[in-house]
Amino acid sequence: MVRSRNEEKTGFQESGPYHPAYDLQTDFVMVYGIDDSMPTRIQQWKDRGYIVHLMTGVAWGNYENYLNGQIDGRTHWDEAQMDRHEERIIHGDTPEIPYMVPTLSYAKFLAERIRIAVDAGVEAIHLEEPEFWVNGGYSEAFQREWRLYYKEPWAPPHSSPDAQFRASKLKAYLYTRALDRLCTEMKDYCLTTYGRDLRFYVPTHSLINYTQWRIVSPESQLIDLPSIDGYIAQIWTGTSRTPNVYQGLRKERTFETAYLEYGMMQELVRGTGRRMWFLHDPIEDNPNYTWSDYQQNYYQSVTASLLHPAVSHFEVSPWPRRIFQGKYPSEDGTGKESIPQDYATTLLQVMHTLGHMDQDWEQTEDAMQQVGVFIADSAMFQRMKIEDDNTPAITSKYDGTNSEALEAEGDIELLNFSPFYGLALPLLKHGIPVRPVQLDNVRRFAHYLNDYKVLVLSYEFMKPEYPDLHFALAGWVRNGGALVYVGDDTDPYHGVRAWWNETDSKYACPREHLFEQFGLKDAEDGVYQVGKGAVGYLPVAPEGCAISEEGANALRTMVMKTMEALNNPDCKWRPKHYFQVCRGPYIIAAVLDESVADSPVTIPGPVVDLFDPSLSVKHDVQVAPGEQVLLFDLEKGRVAVGEAGCIAASSRIESGSRSSSGFEFQVKGPEDMSATARFYCSKQPVAAVMDCHDKAESIPFEWDEASGTVLLRYCHRSDTDVVVKVSWEASEVQ
Template identity: 60%
Template sequence: MIRRIRQEELTGFQEGGPYHPSYDLQTDFVMVYGIHGDFQERIRTWKEKGYVVHLMTGVSWGGYQDYLNGKIDGRPHWDEAQKNRRYENIIHGTSVDIPYMVPTIAYADYLTERIRIAVDAGVEAIHLEEPEFWVEGGYSDAFKREWEIYYREPWQAPHSSVDAQYRASKLKAYLYTRTLDRICSMLKEYAMQKYGRLIRFYVPTHSLINYTQWRIVSPESKLLELPGIDGYIAQVWTGTAQTPNVYNGVRKERTFETAYLEYGIMQELVRGTDRRMWFLHDPIADDPKHTWKDYRTNYIRTLVASLLHPHVSRYEVCPWPRRIYQGEYPREGGSGKERIPASYATELQTILNVLGTMEGQDAEWLTDSLQVGLLLADSAMYQRNHPDWSEEATSFKYDGTEVASALGSEFMELLDWSPFYGLALPLLKHGAAVRPVQLDNAGRFPGYLDDYRVLVLSYEYMKPESSGLHNVLAEWVKEGGTLIYVGDGSDDFHGVREWWNQGGKKYASPMEHLFASLGLETTLAQGSYAVGKGCLAYLPLHPSQCAIDPEAGEQLRETLESALAKVAVSWERKNGMALRRGPYVIAAVLDEAITDEPYDLRGKYVDLLDKDLPVLDQVSVAAGEQVLLYDLSRADEGVQLIAAASRIDDVEQGAGGFTFTAYGPDGIQAAARFLCPCKPQTVSIGQEGDSIRIPLEFVWDEGSSTVLLSYANNPSGVTVRVIW
């Protein structure tokens, strides 16, 4: 039976070096990183090993000294480096000669020429990574010129007013949208004209949640309007998800919950479109100071969080496998460093091969979790600096390469972003399946909101970028939707020069225009209001209060329950969620929730997060834990591969047994569990194409009719023969 085809590009990874057998992960594709040095040779080494080859390169930073120093066109371009309020260059990493760039037309054309060689080299897709403009930027000469062109008025220092800050950020998003449109359009035309082939372009980007929390501006949903962009990679991983947030007044890391929300907004970014999305996982992190135990714990949290969003089934299984499989990290207790533990290496190989089978699996919730959409707009990124903040605070830059909890209290507060988490966490912690929903898409795609019966909205930390969004929301409510609006109108950014207070519109805030669009008074008392077949529930609190004050969080939950009762929808509060995707069961139980009761499962399950792939009759998921299981009751009859720490594309079954060839990275022990019609008598292994065979030990589990095989991986393949 055929299991996987590489051209489907279900799984991949990025790597800056040439092929090496120790990190030959046997995914479908590899993204060769960077156009430098032996770029074409690196492509060749991966192609020879059967990978579909893509290119990835940074679009907002890189080793672009030839451009910066004037070797390209005779003019230095250091005036295009992003600068903060102190007129310091905003630097990527620690190298002073690699700044983040203001994306001018000249810079876009330079990148186009640099990337053209990748088209000539025959890569099938190009990933333009992380179009990022820091909120503390906006002071370089190039940005000042772009301001005058775009706004037709003299440049204003972003810290001079909230209006200047908002307008600066809108311009930053536009500039990177323009740059990506220019690069992709020119190179797509070039590939078609010269080679007669269509090349694809993707944008690996952090989530809207993380960019807002880390105070970065990026195009995000605006890229959906560009015909040259074919999709995204959701760069969500331990480094983003471990950023602390506040719930019930306590600031701490909540990796699972944060990752769940991050993957959620990335799923909703492309839901209902023809754009492709891969979810990224990282078994370690950019911060090299953690132990392997810590890396594994947080990796599992992000992995399970991603699998609870079933509209996406493609994955970047890791960035930089070389640092995972060849790197050394602190031992428990601080006694030196060590390479990846053998058990974790085997588990990772099992997981990444399981990820390659998620496509096409039917999804079904096992917990009756209320689906709640939390509206989020790109404009949230525009409000992450304020003129009242100190010069030190407005120049602060956090990129995840150090532990956020080690920062000073003033800087940790800058990362809280409590208005958003104040709406998300009180509901998520009580069992609502909260999904951030891309508000901007409601105006782009008819029927985008139809999958939701309940939406939560606040304009205290973001703004609607067009009045037409309110027409869509009003129609959705009138057709039976329940809209919960939370806000007290206190946000300074309500006063920026925007559509709700310009021309004939004289609204103090977009909230007032929303209420008028619903046929209600612009000023309302707290309560619920019937609107057509649906209703608006209004809670006049600043949403950050719901993060800081437990009583305010409970007010939010009660407002939701009361509004749902008016449309005959009930909400049973829970402490977790479980989802079935084909034979897979994904479950998580939250801590800090309404109860600490475990979630119990009975049957025959294989634990896919254990290197030995044990068969379990009972699984109990405790508070703060997550599981990924294979339900043996859903397995097909006959020989069936349940899971393996190797790539197994074909299983050939005959009257007397079955044979398969397994591929995996050198030096990593593999385990594979198969469902069998009867107990094997012998198992043997040999190199692919070699007539010499060696007996292989196996473990038979009578209760599940499965056999566990253990063997050493080999990137050239090992052939296993099972005889019964």
């Protein structure tokens, strides 16, 4: 379990000073926020052995001195994002903290603040959540940017689909421009001034969530910026519990949504060499749930992330202070309570296990049948529903906590994002490994689609920004790919000013141009051979695949028929009601509800249950529909005969050694937190002690003869030199 912090496998963010109560012992920490206390906080975490990064908001922050003109003598309130009612769009409930239009002046201001962090010696900087709200685009600064970008008078975004599409496209461009200027300037400053490299990362929600919540962000555009070194996938219960519709039923589907979101972010960096950390949050921003609710949803999101083994770096928690020192509603509704000890112990076990997920992996027999569902950045550009009277159906800002406000406006359908989920959930719920595929990357990377045999596409909720995407798709199909297109050409955004309707050959929608490349100009419902591949055409609105079982079945049938047309024995429809992957000795599995079966799935042992605070040894595990597991395979992970080895621990294991009479290891973790560790052990122990500054105290242990393992229980201390010693000879007991 010993690993170098330089690998930066795990980290967390924290705005408070160092405190032993939430010292998670990850590889790095992201000190949050730039203020007078920042240099002190950086040094405190450095002194505890952490690699230190800095995180700060790029769309909002305590920037009153800039807004009020104390920086350059000019007030900048005209750069606050504003809706059509001339109301500022604010972060949280603080009027003095608006979301910003990223002007050149604002980017310069941020650069000067970042310079302070560079001078303080951080190794990397995370510019969090470049967000522009769909219902924004009315401030004076944005109107000026419109004139400069489009060279025409500003049009209110709610006035037409074209105005909304163009406004959102400009919003994404502005944040791309700001990040490029800021990061390039600061990298040059750091290298010139200090002779060291500085890294920049962007913590961002998934494209799926930003589209669903009606937020515009650069997303895949950042791949084109050499100054950006990677991302943090900000996916957690708060995003993934957003309800969606499957077979007519709207409800929370945290596991399925998280599975798609993490898949989207894995796809975002595939083949780029950029770093991606997957975020987990044991609670969430909404403080109104119970610990049992948080725990259940945490297991779902962690499991969903681990089913995407191309990523093995993790932000194990934002704000550990609010987890280990916060209080949340009790189960009986009588008040608030601190985190249960068992849950805290389990969290630490999982967090330290995440640092060891960079393993060879193998998937069950469904690996060849993964199906890609296309989504593009442009999906964010058409998230305002324009009514006949040019009044948007939804005017509220949605941040994951106020669905009631949207429901009160009478149009929750836009939040459901059923055009996308209608294509993904009918396949996912039948055990097909669905991968959201970034359409924009098709033109960035020559062989981007080679990993896929089956792709699903619709232009009813997004648009292709360049015609050469279709040439690549046509070549992929002719070389043996199966493309299923779903759409009825009724989306009002087909009429926006774009390449498909501004050339000599006018197309009513981009699908017509795509089908022309296949030689299927007059195609109707059905499956068509195109070269070595096939095209399936289902001319229905994609949201129709979400609102009923018949709609979901129609999509599944079309996908099956198109796959069959390939005559490829490795590309078959194999429905099941679970997902499972093995990453080295770790087994990750989830059993689906609303699926093809309602029976449990049995995973043979012996295994250790890593979601169990007692790290129990089980001879087999029954996983019921709606449940998830993270297990350690005791046979696959077994160490050499006579050796001792750590299976799992709720501590950071800094060092260890073995002798003929026992073994010992150094442990670190949050102060006063109950901890467990299970080790392979060549003999039955006779004693276990915790040694702190040469003062030893006995700790309880449990021997499991069948597995040859020992479970140790102890309590973390704030001291750095704490050693646990296990002896199997009485003479070694101290």
